[in-house]
Amino acid sequence: MKKKIAVAIAATALTLFANASPASADVVRNEGFVAIRTSAGYELCVGVMEGRDPFDSNSDQKARFKAYAGTGCQGWLERKRYNADGSVQYxxxxxxxxxxxxxxxxxxxxxxxxxxxxxxSRVCVLDTSVGKKECSTGVW
Structure with missing residues (x-):
């Protein structure tokens, strides 16, 4: 009986470890912030927008970047523009x-x-270890 219980415990443990997968990345974003995080909530790649005038979203914008938890990342700033009639210029x-x-x-x-x-304008980050790219929703 003890042998059957030991085999059952070992089989259960093996099944649990075999089905475990690395923590998947989640994303948190708003207008001027984006973070790729582990499923446990640890930040990996972070991008933050900063305006020359913090009270005017039409002011010039820049992006700041930081990495955590041994991660290598890439970041950049993007812009989208509309024509006066509301159509997309680019x-x-x-x-x-x-x-x-x-x-x-x-x-x-x-x-x-x-x-x-x-x-x-929006800030974008890429977790280079897994190729995951995410961007903020944009500051208008």
């Missing part, structure tokens, strides 16, 4: 350089980029 387009950053580094940041009337 869709989300990269307007900054790519910035590579990894855990342990100070915040990296783009320079300021124009974000005027009928234009929006």
């Amino acid at each position: 869709n989300w387009t990269k307007v900054s350089d790519y910035y590579w950053f990894s855990d342990g580094q100070a915040w990296k940041e783009t320079g300021f980029h124009w974000n005027g009337t009928n234009a929006g």
